[in-house]
Amino acid sequence: MTQPVLSLDHVSKRFGSTLALSDMSLVLFPGEVHAIVGENGAGKSTMIKIMTGIHQPSEGTVSVDDTVRTISGSQTARELGIAAIYQEPMVFPDLDVAENIFISQVGGGWLQNKAKQRREASALIERIGMDLDVDRAASGLTLAEQQAVEIARALSQDVRVLIMDEPTASLSAHEAEQLRRIARQLAADGVAVVYISHRLEEIFEVADRVTVIRDGEHISTRLITETDTDTMIAEMVGREVGNYFAKAKSHARDEVILSVGGLTLDGVFENIDFELRRGEVLAMAGLIGARRTDVALALFGIHPATSGTVAYKGEPLKITSPKQAMDAGIAYVSEDRRKLGLAMPMAIRANISLATLGDFLSKIGLINREKERATAHQFRQRLNIRTPDIETEVGMLSGGNQQKVMLAKWLNMQPDLLIFDEPTRGIDVGAKAEVHDLIRDFVKQGGAAIVISSDLPEVLAMGDRILVMREGEQMAILDHEEANQERIMALATGQDDLGRVAA
Secondary structure (H helix, E strand, O other), X not given: OOOOOEEEEEEEEEEXXXXXXXEEEEEEOOOOEEEEEOOOOOOHHHHHHHHOOOOOOOEEEEEEOOEEEOOOOHHHHHHOOEEEEOXXXXXXXXXXXXXXXXXXXXXXXXXXXXXXXXXXXXXXXXXXXXXXXXXXXXXXXXXXXXXXXXXXXXXXXXXXXXXXXXXXXXXXXXXXXXXXXXXXXXXXXXXXXXXXXXXXXXXXXXXXXXXXXXXXXXXXXXXXXXXXXXXHHHHHOOOOHXXXXXXXXXXXXXXXXXXXXXXXXXXXXXXEEEEEXXXXXXXXXXXXXXXXXXXXXXXXXXXXXXXXEEEEOOEEOOOOOHXXXXXXXXXXXXXXXXXXXXXXXXXXXXXXXXXXXXXXXXXXXXXXXXXXXXXXXXXXXXXXXXXXXXXXXXXXXXXXXXXXXXXXXXXXXXXXXXXXXXXXXXXXXXXXXXXXXXXXXXHHOOOEEEEEOOOHHHHHHHOOEEEEXXXXXXXXEEEHHHOOHHHHHHHHOOEOOOXXXXX
């Protein structure tokens, strides 16, 4: 490992006023598996996109074989031997395995010379130790087999750096072990493997070195034999909660508004159990693939649960549609405000009335614009929506103000239970504090809230209790007084409270 195959030297990346990477340095050597770990939003994806040419660094340099290079796009990255595979494989379902492997090599007679294509594809599949028929249609492959096809595709292009981004997040234990074995074999063959995973137990199984990043900055790089789970978690979450938002006084009452028992959606999550009281905030914590959003979608009736019980306001309730949930007084503030939460080309006024449009219809079925305007003006003042005009298109607002409009849309429904999915994603610190205050005010007035968040300081600031999930399984429910970032992260990564790998 005398000469690195790829290195980032003091790389920073800005998106407008947001600094996604700051003075990041990373050195990759052939023949090793180099793990990269960090919280959601730590900057891992931005770093991958710089290495694969999707983004260009704002500052710093990228070197290949100790020579500074400009990786201007994915084609340049492939020519330099840099490839990436992701949690969701990209295969063409109507093509067979061999065709998928050589899909990028349209020249050289590959498409015409089927026999040569099959021989080469079989050799590549054999090299990574998979038993896979190269004439088989990709539509019938498992996720693990699809990822093997992507690895074989990278090998067909003489890959020298293979980036594996959360490759096992959707795989079974057996499939995950297959993929880790492939990663180790590739490193033994001289490939530099970058392995990104939230599963700390597999980092210790597969990695030679590990780099921890936090908030876009390099924290440490160590041999895997020179670190442990506790050190890694502490470095991943090493922020003082007080630097963000202080925990507000609890307003929890005795009345249980929602009781969930054994809630299961086959193949997605299972045996979710909790109670939620009026005036309480239940925070749901976990990493990518924890299935927290799927639980929320089941409670809102978008993807109904297949088994389990829900009692709402003391009565059994089987939620099979969003309309049924809304009629019961349950609202869901989506994590994706652009796709699922708001109609971006429409005015603030029109967006606020969307969830309760029937309340704004006249006797002849026309929308009462004056009533819409009056309601929009009330929420503009109440939520401090910064806009010169309620007729402004929502797409023209800042992220924080868009979030407030989406919240206004659901508050106008006067719900008893609000489910917030990543309520402050993509908004600035000032707007985050305002959204937190709005949630606290809602529960203070007698509502109840479920807050799903990947931001641990937010989880600790908002949650009266914290439900931690991992890969569709409920790991624990912690009272706020017993919770801290290290304990939540340990549970979310499959460790028990003593830092041991959970069974």
